[in-house]
Amino acid sequence: MNDKEVWRKFKNGNEAAFAQIYSRYVKMLFGYGMKLVKDTDIVEDCIHDLFIELWGRKEHLGDTDAVKLYLFKALKRKIIRVVARHRTSLQSTTSITDEFDADIVFPHETLLILNQLNYEQEERLKQGINKLSENQREIIYLRFYANLSYEEISSLLLINYQSVKNLMFRSMKALRKELISTFISFHLLLFLIA
Known part of the structure; x- marks a missing residue:
């Protein structure tokens, strides 16, 4: 229904x-x-x-x-x-995790390295998200965790549709910049152990 x-x-x-x-x-x-x-x-x-x-x-x-x-x-x-x-303060930090999930079986040492890289990537993501403005963090949560559309986010936050899209674009750009070095290290390691 x-x-x-x-x-x-x-x-x-x-x-x-x-x-x-x-x-x-x-x-x-x-x-x-x-x-x-x-x-x-x-x-x-x-x-x-x-x-x-x-x-x-x-x-x-x-x-x-x-x-x-x-x-x-x-x-x-x-x-x-x-x-x-x-008079309680609004939360200014978020806790978002990104679990690594793979069907490939690696040797124990490789798994330890992958877990460490995954941890570093997760920490980098958290740091990147914490550097975003409160509105950017809220938009990321609403879009990716609450699965709201841009129209719904616009209505909820009382800002126009294009502003939501622009804010999301700037948020994702900032996160990409924060994650790029970890991403390169991770993929380089996968290439080396393959």
Whole structure:
């Protein structure tokens, strides 16, 4: 059942549809919330409050084709209000991992070297992401981890579509620059051990 249909059923009081919306999006909402604020309790409370309010106001909610975007916007507004009330600082770092996955069987020594290179590449990526602006980090998270389209990101962040694309381009360019030396080392090693 697609989001539009589930949303319609939820608005009509269908508890199973409400549970489906919750189970479909709660993990994504938690991940997004943790990118906005460091406090697990705040994120969990905001998600809890969001779903309680949704159920309480279901008859008054409008139709939407983009349930995920609607929930992301609502959660962001809720977290911003709570953070402003509690004067908690917004999170300025991210933790993104990039695991190496290969079907090739290497000797033990080679695996140790590959693991070290993978670790260095992961650290370089984290450093690169941490050097980005808060907006750039948020756009990367929304695009690659929440799988939002550029249009949805534009709507969520209240910036125009082209600005989202430009910001993503600059973010990826900065990350490529940060990763280039690790990438070259990694591929050179693969060439040498092949």
